[in-house]
Amino acid sequence: MSITYLEAIREAQAKALADDSRVFIYGQDIGSFGGAFKATKNLAAEFPGRVLDAPISEDAMIGAAVGAAIEGLRPIIEIQFADFSTVGFNQIVNQAASLFWRTNVPCPITIRLPGGGTSGGGPFHSQSLEAIYAHYPGLVVMTPATVEDAYSMLLEAVAIDDPVIFFEHKFLYYHLKAEGLPTEALPTGKARIARPGRDMTIVTYSAMVHEALKAAEDLAAEGTEVEVVDLRSVRPMDTDTIMASVARTGRLLCVGEAWPWGGVTAEVLARVSTEGFDLLDAPPQRLNAKDTPVPYHPNLWAAHRPTADSIASAARNLLRL
Amino acid sequence: MSITYLEAIREAQAKALADDSRVFIYGQDIGSFGGAFKATKNLAAEFPGRVLDAPISEDAMIGAAVGAAIEGLRPIIEIQFADFSTVGFNQIVNQAASLFWRTNVPCPITIRLPGGGTSGGGPFHSQSLEAIYAHYPGLVVMTPATVEDAYSMLLEAVAIDDPVIFFEHKFLYYHLKAEGLPTEALPTGKARIARPGRDMTIVTYSAMVHEALKAAEDLAAEGTEVEVVDLRSVRPMDTDTIMASVARTGRLLCVGEAWPWGGVTAEVLARVSTEGFDLLDAPPQRLNAKDTPVPYHPNLWAAHRPTADSIASAARNLLRL
Amino acid sequence: MPVAKKPKYTHMVHTVVSRGTVGESSSFRDTYLQAYRGMLLARILDDKLASLYRGGKIHGGVFLSRGQEALSVAVGLALKKGDIFAPLIRDSAGRLAFGETVLDAVRTCFGSPLGPMRSRDGNVHRGRPLEGLFPMISHLGAMISVVNGALMAHRFKGIKGTVGATCLGDGGTSTGAFHEALNQAAVERLPLILVIANNEYAYSTPTSSQFACRDLVDKAIGYGVRGWSVEGNELGACLNTLQGAVEQARSGQGPQLVVARLLRLCGHGEHDDSHYVDAELKAAPHGRDCLKLAEEQILNEQWADAKTVEAWRNEAVQKVEEAVAIVQREPAPDPYKENWRALASKHLGEGYSDAGSQASATGQI
Amino acid sequence: MPVAKKPKYTHMVHTVVSRGTVGESSSFRDTYLQAYRGMLLARILDDKLASLYRGGKIHGGVFLSRGQEALSVAVGLALKKGDIFAPLIRDSAGRLAFGETVLDAVRTCFGSPLGPMRSRDGNVHRGRPLEGLFPMISHLGAMISVVNGALMAHRFKGIKGTVGATCLGDGGTSTGAFHEALNQAAVERLPLILVIANNEYAYSTPTSSQFACRDLVDKAIGYGVRGWSVEGNELGACLNTLQGAVEQARSGQGPQLVVARLLRLCGHGEHDDSHYVDAELKAAPHGRDCLKLAEEQILNEQWADAKTVEAWRNEAVQKVEEAVAIVQREPAPDPYKENWRALASKHLGEGYSDAGSQASATGQI
């Protein structure tokens, strides 16, 4: 059996609904239609009354999730595109993120944000907003890169007693496949060594893991062994695994699909330079999307985000430092 | 004549209104009432029809500013507290920030955000949100620390052809005083050496500049000469001035009142570690607010944000590295 | 005892439902007196907080409910255990009526670590979510959808007959959050009671700069929910209206929009002298103090005599003074005992390396 | 030529204004024919885009206006130079009527660097702000306040008699942005025409999950603006209604909320087979194709004969084919020539050190 990243997300939701009567899903077009991307296909029929179509009201959708969580439920909210979460932003960062700290009452909600770029997506259907949410205390931010993680991390997101921002990458939806669903998984907060190597560490997450792995293959052909660390969750961020890898390789390149200013790559570099300075044989480097909105035309888009080629090129530069 | 930080903001707006007929101000309670903090005191009377009370509709306020900007005006928007900008977030980051890039039509709007903590402000009247905005390409983010900068940077914000997020710090409003208004100023994008020193660089901005300066005095008494760099604007960020200072001192501590993850301090550290690695004699360090919402009680609040004491202590630790 | 004067009836938009005879019964009188005592306690608590604020004893803002007690208490009294209540800034009376203690209120204003917000949040931002009292965040309109969500949860869980109430000002109706949430409640036909106190001002801004409809209650039509208009300073009318609205919601008739006309008889906060309030409004019928009106009615109807009312007042004063005395003896929070942890999941904490502290979870300093 | 059949009249909420005799005049006929030709061009453009999409020639989504051309064209035609128009996804016809060229449309869909969005944005996200045509961002409801701001600017600048129009779907009315902006327009009494196309669905979601009021036009009451109802597939009614609404706005009567009843005769986008659309709706009067209805009327009234209509169609086809042929020959954007600059102020660029590039502005690589 072969299963896609998108199907894994659907399966995880099916399992969460089946295993835990506190779970329900709320989002636009997710009921009988099965969602804009079909991540909830058939779930409304399988779980009557527990997969609800929402009006186009992101603020109210998140607010309602918080209220339901207070009453002991475990809502999953699907936002149609991560980009539209900006109109529900306040409820996420001020209502959900502060609830436990203010009241000692947990806020176990999962907000699914289909994010990241695809060809032709354009400025408002392509954004990678992990840094915006990770800046706020009180949120967990997951960025699964594999089919297995899409499945197991979504299940864990539902189980976690805190608001989880679950960034599922649209570029991986259909193309990424696995042989089956995992039965065990790393816990949230643990990064994964996606490929071991001795010459350099590339820290990345989500769709960029695959670009980094491709780059690593190219570099291997040139005799450079790159270690690729998949962060899995960018908050919490597994500093220990990063540091251990840098300790082995002495070189760090951090890659993110988001904009550079204050992104995941900045946070990784800040941690490594404060706490792992002496481990570094060369200045740590970062590679991000270009510092503009995400362009519509495929040619521009391909140049806007990091790719295997630009990662390999950055890695080669870093090796020369 | 002595003038406060708040009065300087009022004077800058008065001058902008007087000098440029394209300028108007729009915000809640800013008309005859003069604003929650009195930053627009008497302006409605002095400039009839150009200082407008807005309904409690932050999204529509910012949207309207963009529309007016398209038509050639230069609106200033006052949001009552920076914390409430989260409900106008979408219009700021998606509408205003993308306009020029998408259409080649500039979007010269100034969004005044009274930010930062004060005693008793609590979680929703104290936030320092500069990182959230600075992450987005297409925005300029100013964080004036002095009366002079509050005045001249606000004038420059109005003159700039791009959306400017103007963080004015509430803690400085009444207490910070200068002898008069400046007639010249550094351009936006240039940092300022607030205090020269040879042993260590502290990079900071806004209210923390004053805590850092106090810390520097204490440290001077101990024989350590700290150089304090006031970033003035966090986007653009004056990497050159930071780098030149670090080149002189070999040690960097970066201090911000915001939360740590992906904040200004992370961005500074990322830049310095990538581009100024060899300048560093010790691992660069950062000091931020605690990683929780901003607490209400003065005792907790004082421990939550960096202070002269905690900065001095961090600096001493860094000297030992 | 004479029969209660029929309270001024509320005007219903959409449907005219002929209400029962609550206004005539002795149980109405009992409710009225209970409500009055709640209003009195709230007023005295507010006055005390104002004087503590002026004395520099309270950090942060102090926001009073003066002029809005009748409306607010009616909300609190119309609710039962198991219901949800998300009060706003001017709901001292409703909170107490719903079961909040004076001690919780005072502790939160002082930032006591023993209060429900444990020094972390203050003044009106208090509540006990697990007891149905939701603590507001400052962003106006943001609590309505949270109440909706709680009511959706009740439905999921098969809990029947509960309702959720929340309050907002005239200014708050301009927020997108208000709109999305009221519409959401209408679509889901939730038992939500949304109470709008049109007190003529949003901070300093008059309603003319806030909306252009004839009356805020007309908004009900555009959402397909029932609207109720009430004179917000007339306790009897408020009690009847809220009881009616809550009954409707409880019996499955969907959201109820209650719009009360009244005047804020204080500044926006205690820092505000409210000089901008129009003298004509102060002189208008809805500018009269609801507490005085209720007291007059009680005396006129001879439901209680002046001495009894005075005794109630003293009792309330004592209650408030006791609470304040207790809280003033309580220790301030100790930042070193604070766990500085925003997540419920301990194992997911970041352990940020804090350059200012001696030891850090992961760092080298 | 026979006298024009009186178009079905629009129903006005709030005020019943007896409209003039536009429906009877020959100038009405001329407008009708002009509008029809605009609808035709839009439909043919849409059909072409759909076939290019199916042929894999267009990246990203393709969103059609099928079934909404009558309403949209009426908006575009009611506006004049100097007015503002912020169209939404289903406004091919209105855009063209307002002056957008077929070339602009095609270039944007192909992402041509020569188009107004210069490859940076695509499909329906196009416009020329300095010519009054505002390019939508995707977030529903977000354009309304932008139009408000432009109208406020006109007022500041002393420009009189201009109006601003913008369109939204039934689903878009659930957004907070819609509410804040319509209220803002009402408070400022701006000459805004807000056109709601109630096409029964928001993507797959039927209106029953979107709102609970009797009719979306009832929302007008809650904002204190005039509401207009119109059968959105009847061109004559649309022309009259929009002309009426625009006239009212232009003459200082404040915002006008126009609600049209119609059916989306396509998928949400071309990726969507719209299987979920209720067969009953397709069979209902408002499910009929506005283009066909208009053509019938033209032939019935003998305003033109079939041959003439056919000639118009061929002309439109040629126009579209020409534009597509031009654009298909245009070069794709060159990422190396792109300046990657989001700020208008060149001197404030960050010059990010890009680890992937050979040279960086400030870096060492």
Ligand SMILES: Cc1ncc(C[n+]2csc(CCOP(=O)(O)OP(=O)(O)O)c2C)c(N)n1
């Ligand atoms: C979204 C948002 N914007 C601004 C504010 C600041 N603010 C707090 S109270 C207030 C006025 C509220 O007026 P109204 O809703 O009429 O309530 P009232 O104070 O009259 O009871 C404002 C503007 C806020 N809390 N939330």
Ligand SMILES: Cc1ncc(C[n+]2csc(CCOP(=O)(O)OP(=O)(O)O)c2C)c(N)n1
């Ligand atoms: C704030 C926001 N949420 C979600 C979306 C995704 N979305 C795009 S179009 C659409 C449906 C719109 O329906 P409607 O407003 O009725 O317009 P129609 O497509 O029927 O013309 C949705 C949900 C969006 N664009 N903006």
Ligand SMILES: [Mg+2]
């Ligand atoms: Mg009010």
Ligand SMILES: [Mg+2]
């Ligand atoms: Mg629709």
